[in-house]
Amino acid sequence: MSSARLVLADGSVFEGRAVGATGSVGGEVVFNTSMTGYQEMLTDPSYAGQLLTLTYPMIGNYGVDTAVEESGKIQPRGLIVREVAPVSSHPRSTSDLATFLAEREVVAIDGVDTRAITRRIRRHGVMLGVITNEPVEEALERVRALPGYDGIDWASQVSTAEQYGWEGFAEKHELRPAMELRANKAVVKPERAPAAGRPKHVVLIDGGVKRNIMRSLVARNCEVTVLPIDANAENVLALKPDGVLWSPGPGDPQVQNAQVEETGKLIGAVPLFGICLGHQVIARALGADTFKLPFGHRGGNHPVRDERTGTVTITAQNHGYAVDPEGLAATAEVSHVNLNDGTVEGLTMRDEPVMTIQYHSEASPGPLDSMGMFDRFVQMMDSAGGRR
């Protein structure tokens, strides 16, 4: 196996083995502490432009299964792990991770001390880095030459180019009904039975959506139309949606000025649910600001408290920026906070059907405990429909 190294912007070097495709890739080095769900993470568009470090040391134990992919491609620029499992075993596995990485031409490195990398990022914040087989000096130059992560509109790069209806899309691409959906159905009691009769029509603004969001909506008797990120409010409203879901996605919400403005026009006009990037864009539309976290929240174990009930839920998270509630419109309030660092995890509006969450109710990977947020969204559409 050929050697490879990870070189970080601060000059630190981690020697390891090349896995998957060979070559050099650069990006923002981040870490995720989930112990399962590597394939879901590899296909999560929110990792665009990043080198993903997984803190769990043995990755690939249960092989790969295309049914669990969250988008059509591998999203992070590269993968950093302690060990790409040399063996894998699972009833649904069709291949192993090393083969999968090679087939998808993912540059990855293993045999590195991922805990040391994680500790460095935790202490010094996320930083740029490259995975490469080049000598250290050249690698360092390559790192220096990388454009900063923050200034780039990553969400537009991963958004759909064309509008599409989810069900037709899923059928066309032979996305076999994801088993997690059925698992979710079995395990998550809808807060109340979905309204019978006409399905809700949800327009989804795609800044890097994960498929489990669409699946979770379909499971609740919704029809989903996916729009590109640059859709304006008129386009959205023209589709006469019962509700709009503003998707998660990668990158700095500060570069989404146009979307913030268009989103502002939707507030009050249609029930609105924002997740992750969607939450940040809606927050900005409500007057709040956003800032970059030192090393983000990425994992499946983040406690979030619902400020109205006081209950704590363990959530899946994947974000590098957070909302500063200073400046938030008086009509809105912080509904959820992160117990670890007190950052904003959700917003609601007092008089309008708007709710947002920073964490990922769609899980995949991660705990299913927040699936009920989709029920709330349906409920919100129900009540708004009654009013209109």
Add this chain to the structure above:
Amino acid sequence: MTKPESVLIIGSGAIVIGQAAEFDYAGTQACKAVREEGVRSILVNSNPATIMTDLDVADAVYLEPLTVPTIERIIARERPDGLLPTLGGQTGLNLAVDLANAGILEKYDVKLLGTPLESIRRAEDRELFNDLLAKIGEPVLESEPCETVEACEAAAERIGLPVVIRPAYTLGGTGGGIAFTPEELRTIATSGLSASPITQVLIERYLGGWKEVEYEVMRDGAGNCVTICNMENLDPMGVHTGDSIVVAPSQTLTDKDYQMLRSAALRIIDELGIEGGCNIQFSMAPRKDVRDWEGDPSEPLPYFVIEVNPRVSRSSALASKATGYPIARVAAKIACGKTLDEIPNAVTQRTTAAFEPALDYCVVKIPRWPFDKFALGDRGLGTQMKATGEVMAIDRTFEGALNKAVRSLEFGRRTLLWEDPAWRDAKAINLSATDTRLWALMAALRRDVPIADLATETGVDPWFLERLQRIVTVERRLLSEPLDGELLLEAKQMGFSDEMVGQLADRLAEHVRELRLQLGMRPVYKMVDTCAAEFDAFTPYFYSTYEQENEATPEPGVSTVVLGSGPIRIGQGIEFDYASVHAAWALQDAGRRAILVNSNPETVSTDFDTSDRLYFEPLDEEAVRNILENEAGETGETPTSIVQFGGQTAVNLAEPLWRAGQGIIGSSAEAIDTAEDRELFERFLQNLGIPQPPGAAVRTLEEGLKTAQTIGYPVLVRPSYVLGGRAMEIVQNPREMVGFLAQAAEAAEGRPILIDKYLEGREVEVDAICDGERVLIPGIMEHIERAGVHSGDSMAVYPPVHLDDEERETICRHTEQIVLGMGAIGLTNIQYVVLPRDASGAPQVYVLEVNPRASRTVPFISKVTGVPMVQLAVRAMCGESLESQGYEGGLWPEKNLVAVKAPVFSMSKLAEVDTYLGPEMKSTGEVMGIDSAYEPALAKALLASDLAVEPGTPVLLSLSDRTKAEALPLVHALHDAGCDLYATEGTGAMLDALGIPSTVVTKVLSGTHPNVVDVIEDGTVRCVLNTPEGRLTGSLRDGFHIRRAAAEKRIPCFTSIDTARAAIETMRGTVTPEVARLDEYVAR
């Protein structure tokens, strides 16, 4: 919820199989947590060898028998607001239910905290539990509760064999099993029904070969739920989880599988309404090529909920240590009314307990079975747990953690390379579930048995087998390739010890070590921090691995390493953890940094806040030397070590550490050698003029026979340097000698075998503390059973009842001479035998054994005398004289109390193991009875060890000729107490001659009925007195069935006339035992 003012916490009693040291760990954490909340903690436990029964752990400590009447008296005295029943294992939980059912909780207005009574019932009663699962839409395994054998047969007919039989309300699966045939069904159903306190078993569909996965979950009073850890068993369904090799986190579950089961676990704990911790076991469908099942694998995999423990359990102790999350502590705080987000996280010091640990390592637990002691026991593993303890190891890969865990087991010197000689032929490899299956799998892989075949045969997931195969591949490379840096690193990352590498690469371990150090290949230490390094953490809890960054850099100050005692096993129990913990605390009090090394996840010593730094590592030479070098840092000066508190495990490290030039404080390696080397010791005693039974160390059978001839039979034969009297026996004649020496030679592992004259006298034991100048003897203990019964299996009385002043003085004088003469610093344990005075009139005190270390009686004596023995010993080792600590030499004034320590056995769980008392230790734990006089103290000890005999109890007598005369007064006493007597043929004849009526029952099992086994099984007799003649004679074999039947029926069975006398004399107690706090007794 309002905060209670005072809480009663019930401990788990003696250590037995299925309930080990984990509950000391849980109870200690709970008491501390409750006190932190400003709530008065009242503890009751009968086990003196625990940290939780230390006076400063709880506000009030009761060392009293765990019975409903006793606890009622404590409740009446203390009037607690609440009862915390979930931290004392199944014992504590069952007692809470009994107290509630008896109306006692209501009578005294005591609230059950943590888990509502209704939840306990719904979790423990299978019918209610299945209803609950059905209600929340969880899959219910086909099963039927049955209360008679006939009902079991009918249920098995409906479900179809094979079936699992699970007794209700038992611990460690006692009495249960898997029945493949109608005969097995009847046998197991019978034992299962008698094991269940409510005479109920569950007949359940058998999911052999399915995956077994566990989740540890917590819930607070506000309904917040979190998962602490999930674990996957290497052994599939069919082997009790306590007997399974367990890995954390799960390895072969996808995120979908993981979350599906996690969600199910949270729904179950929520529905049960538990406030605290809970363990949930699932069974999940395996790969179809391993075991076929109906259904489509592209659907969510089918699973079943197997069992729920609505309490802190063995698994939660493991989960705590595997993650760093203090489950028992948090559970206790929740019981006091806190919510998860109100409880601070001690690890990060800024987040809260409301989170889920993220692991960035792999944890492997391997059970420690007692089959080194019980070679003839049934080694098959099933639904009934047989392990006495366990080890855990942590590394960044499964292979690394597995190899380190095996190294931690101390099962002989067995590494993963060990093979049964019979396995040379691949066909002879036994792959059924036994204690050696892991090694059998390795052997099969070495012989190229295909993984697919192994998976189908054993149900072990191919993932584990492939990983084992990788270890085999490296073994082969070590055998055939030159040992270069790359290969060595690969081996080290897989957890191979230098010794294993050397064995394969044909080098000495020390040479491998030198090569490794030349290559700069040292382990680094990584922190267990609950969060995969996401937050800055303050847990001084480390494991080794071969990687880049070392997180355990040396800290300023003088450090001392305390070597722990490894897994709980017969002969080396929780007492040594008690001593290790106190040693760490004493070092801290002396202003030193205490560094602990241990491999046992069930203990207080491996709690990260017990010491300044915890290394969770094997207790072998390599691991300890690496730690010492890591602590040296740049200066090169390594810390000193203490070896005398970790039992034989730590003492055995004295010599290798000394050879490696490492400093030991306390008794030196030479002093230890004086005590343990037979010849040195004999010369030493001769010089002091102290008598010992004549004997010699031998290496061959011829020498053995000659020695025995010279000193005269009976003789005591035992290997040197082993613990718990393993392979020790009283041998009556040359014929027995020939048979027995072969066994002893194997256990001795090349070291000499000791043969001593057997002196049948009164056995006495002392523990002494020495600072180099003075010797303090906190107390003398007298054994109830005469010499010949292992001291660990004897009942011991403090202060001695039958010794006169002159004998006491002689014992103290000998002790002083020996301890000072050896140069022992710290603790020494000496066992004596006192014979009746001869014509000279001088006391006859012989030395049997000297242990230059803390013994198992240290916690007992510390507690009853109030002398902080470990503290004094450690300070003495650090150079502080006893005098400067406020103590003088000599015998500590005797307390105005009587305490009796009684052994507790786990014999009902170990099929085919003979239960008679002899020189080889068999007990797994101990209890204590304490009172102001001998009789009530003895009564309490008997009650707490389930040996109490009530007047009128029908008794079966089967006495050896040698003991018949001695037994006469006892037989009369039983008769006078209204006990119906049953007797075997010979004993019956004696009774007849005496005119005592008895019913003769035959011991010929193949003949007429009822025979001896029948009368035990059908409950005709409820106590057995059976005195066997000797290990290798016919009478021992005859009595075997009697003793096994009694063990399985769980009725008292006395094999020593001395224990029987104690029980019978106490039967008609004239004094009502007191109930008082430990400090009240001690203050008198």
